[in-house]
Amino acid sequence: MDIFLQQLVNGLSLGGIYALIALGYTMVYGIIELINFAHGDIYTLGTFVSLAVLLGLGVSGEVHGFTLVWVVLLTIVTAMLLCGIVGVLIERLAYRRLRNAPRLAPLITAIGVSFILENAMQLWRGPTPIAFPAVIPNPSLQFGGVEIAAKQILVVVLAFVMMAGLQLFIYRTKMGKAMRATAQDRDAAQLMGININTTIALTFLIGSALAGAAGFISGVYYQSTWFFNGFEAGLKAFTAAVLGGIGNVAGAMLGGFVIGLVEAFATQFIPQGAQWTNVVVFSVLVLVLVFRPSGLLGEALPEKV
Amino acid sequence: MTDKKEVFGMRFGQTAGGCAAAVLVAAMLAACTSSSTSSQSSSTSAPAGSNGTVIKIGVELPLSGGDAANGIPTNNGVLLAVEEANKAGVPGGFTFADDSLDDAVQGAHDPAQGAQNTKNFISDSAVLAMVGPFNSNVAKAEIPLTNDAELAEISPSNTNPGLTLGDDAKKLRTSHPDIDSYFRVCTTDDKQGAAGAQFARKLGFKKVFIVDDNETYGKGLADVFDAAFRKAGGSVLGHEHLTKNQQDFKALLTKAHSLGPDFIYYGGTTVTGGGLLRKQMADAGMGSIPYVGGDGISDDTFLKQAGSMANNSYYTVAAPEASKLASAKGFIAAYKAKFKSDVGPYSANAYTAAKIEIAAILKALQADGNKLPTRAEVRKNVAATKNFVSPIGNVGFDANGDTTAPILSIYKISGGKAQFVDQINLKT
Known part of the structure; x- marks a missing residue:
């Protein structure tokens, strides 16, 4: 039983990481129906930027008290800001001109942007894994035979907070309304006086900023990164978004947790399970899509007729 | 999977170097000081006298770029062995010389360049044996060539098992499936x-x-x-x-x-x-x-x-730690005196490889009445090496060309x- 609960904890915290990335992924898709393959790399960029800020501040290990608060805030805000700006630039330079092109063109462009980001990061920090300082103290809590690290709780809580924030933004603010209008019918939205370019740029700003925050969290969580991280993470996050219903913010989070849990339990309960995790994850994806083609919670584009 | 194997060959090199930062730094210093000599060594190391009296040992290593930190100290091992052999005297008026070629292209070892270097050695009739290469994937490109020419080739550092064992190795011996021209003094993964x-x-x-x-x-x-x-x-x-x-x-x-x-x-x-x-x-x-x-x-x-x-x-x-071997003390002292730097992780291996080849050539000279021996004779003598006393212990080769002293x-x-x-x- 302890093992089961321990793997539950492992799965939830891993799922939290996937969920954090999947949120931005699914949001961009929800608004402009573009699978932004560069999203995973922006997430890695978030880790790289955070690392640069921390090294610049001279932080190489745990910090406590007030210092912890401002170091974390400064790092996360810088990472979100820079990633947001890069996201907007990518949209402006690579995707905007292709907005009315056939669907395949922006998709291929997104893959190209992903390669550019990966290689730029490889040039920046080299091809080998880089250590990330363990900024946040990480006491571990014992519940019977189950051990929960503070950062595992942090990841799960943050995933919920970010999801709730994003939901509020999309459904409770004027700008969120403009986004939903743009998603529903771009031309009609424009006729209603909504600035499409600004709205889409804002979408990329927020989505990429979320990726930047996720990048910081994953850096702290794994204490390691490398330029290629975003590929696998992006793939899993995309899967999570599809599993939950692409475009659906709550679905992305649910999908992330499902994938994390499936991975943990597959590793534990299948003999030599570690090598089969991806097989199991994608089998679950296929099964879900067979019976619910629009994902667990359904695509969040029901207004589209 | 060639590039995978390449990584191992390289990693192995980085490895032992990484054990002590000092060794690496020394290797870099060596790279700076001796790069000028090694790049010209193909022409300068041949002493005066008619060309026919020189017997060359071809050295095929990465001598520039990122791999040079490993390649240069390895090459130095061969230089030392050649110098010692000439000092000891060679019968028949012959002198030994090294012919070092670089297989690095744009800063990294390159199998195609290694093959080209090997072809150059084969076309030079004064080259009777070869030391190298450093990386397993380069060896893959060279073995078919040396096999065809029956040119003995001893690697100081290749660790990939497929170079000598099993079907992979047989596929590399294209011209003479039963003849092994490739040997190594290090052990395998x-x-x-x-x-x-x-x-x-x-x-x-x-x-x-x-x-x-x-x-x-x-x-x-x-x-x-x-x-x-x-x-x-x-x-x-x-x-x-x-x-x-x-x-x-x-x-x-x-x-x-x-x-x-x-x-x-x-x-x-x-x-x-x-x-x-x-x-x-x-x-x-x-x-x-x-x-x-x-x-x-x-x-x-x-x-x-x-x-x-x-x-x-x-x-x-998969290599002995030379600094811990009593048998390597003399070699390390001589190396330091000649190159004013610490030995690299593969210097002793390259020195041993060159020594084995020189011994094989001397044996062939003796058998031929001090006439220039053929490559095939030299290769046969190298293959027959048993209990050769060297800084890295008593080395010999088994039927596959692997060392009989696998020290890790x-x-x-x-x-x-x-x-x-x-x-x-x-x-x-």
């Missing part, structure tokens, strides 16, 4: 698993949980370890393979922890998961459990990535540094 198992038993470990990265090198290493550890009386609680690009190993480590192993064995490289796996053992409540691996984790990246968790880890390297070193990481702890000789 597959011996590391056996040495690791032997050492783990020596430490008193009984139960192991094995993880590998499911790649050619890592899985091969882990499979050999698995079998050898069982044979040595240990029990294997589980043997799992990682998924490529996996980053989170907590679930796997929770599973391993629940089985209560004495240590974790990892087959693979730092980048394919070795560093993170070690690091996350702390999160899975296995912070005090030792970690054993092969030379794939013997790099600075492992130390950095695993951080304080790198301590209490052990790894094997074991290092332990403590205090954030790798230290030599033991040497294992797998001679059977």
Whole structure:
């Protein structure tokens, strides 16, 4: 039983990481129906930027008290800001001109942007894994035979907070309304006086900023990164978004947790399970899509007729 | 999988160099001081006299770019051997000379360039034997050529088993399937698993949980370890393979922890998961459990990535630690006197390789009444080498061209540094 609960904890915290990335992924898709393959790399960029800020501040290990608060805030805000700006630039330079092109063109462009980001990061920090300082103290809590690290709780809580924030933004603010209008019918939205370019740029700003925050969290969580991280993470996050219903913010989070849990339990309960995790994850994806083609919670584009 | 193999050849080099930063720095210094001589050595090292009296040893190594830190000190080993041979005197008025060619293209070793260099040696009738190459994938490109020309070639550093063993090796011997022209004085990757198992038993470990990265090198290493550890009386609680690009190993480590192993064995490289796996053992409540691996984790990246968790880890390297061998003392002193720098990790190997070839040539000279011997004669003499006294022990070659003295070193990481702890000789 302890093992089961321990793997539950492992799965939830891993799922939290996937969920954090999947949120931005699914949001961009929800608004402009573009699978932004560069999203995973922006997430890695978030880790790289955070690392640069921390090294610049001279932080190489745990910090406590007030210092912890401002170091974390400064790092996360810088990472979100820079990633947001890069996201907007990518949209402006690579995707905007292709907005009315056939669907395949922006998709291929997104893959190209992903390669550019990966290689730029490889040039920046080299091809080998880089250590990330363990900024946040990480006491571990014992519940019977189950051990929960503070950062595992942090990841799960943050995933919920970010999801709730994003939901509020999309459904409770004027700008969120403009986004939903743009998603529903771009031309009609424009006729209603909504600035499409600004709205889409804002979408990329927020989505990429979320990726930047996720990048910081994953850096702290794994204490390691490398330029290629975003590929696998992006793939899993995309899967999570599809599993939950692409475009659906709550679905992305649910999908992330499902994938994390499936991975943990597959590793534990299948003999030599570690090598089969991806097989199991994608089998679950296929099964879900067979019976619910629009994902667990359904695509969040029901207004589209 | 050529580039995979290349990584191992290189990694191996970086490895031993990484053990002591001083060695690396020295190697760099050597790179600076001797690069001018080595690049010209093809023309300058031939002494005065008619061209026919010179016998050349071709040296095929990466001498520029990132690999030069390994290539130059290795080349120096050959230079020293050639100098000593000339000093001792050669019958028949012959002199030995080295002919060093660089296989690095745009800063990295290149199989096509290695093959081109080998062709140059083959077309030069004064070249009777060859030392090199440094990297396993370069060797793959060269073996068919030296096999065709029956030119003896001894590598100081190639560790890929497929170069000498099994069907892979047979495929490389295209012209003369029954003749082996390729030899090596270092041992192979597959011996590391056996040495690791032997050492783990020596430490008193009984139960192991094995993880590998499911790649050619890592899985091969882990499979050999698995079998050898069982044979040595240990029990294997589980043997799992990682998924490529996996980053989170907590679930796997929770599973391993629940089985209560004495240590974790990892087959693979730092980048394919070795560093993170070690690091996350702390999160899975296995912070005090030792970690054993092969030379794939013997790099600075492992130390950095695993951080304080790198301590209490052990790894094997498929080469003797020259500084710990009594037989290498004379060589190290002579090397330091000549090159004003510390020996590189493969200097002693290259020196030994050149010495074996020079001895083979001298033997052929004697048999021919001091006439220039053929390459085939030299190759035959090299193949017949037995108990050759050298800085790295008594070396000989088996039927495959592998060394009969497979000596491996074991290092332990403590205090954030790798230290030599033991040497294992797998001679059977």
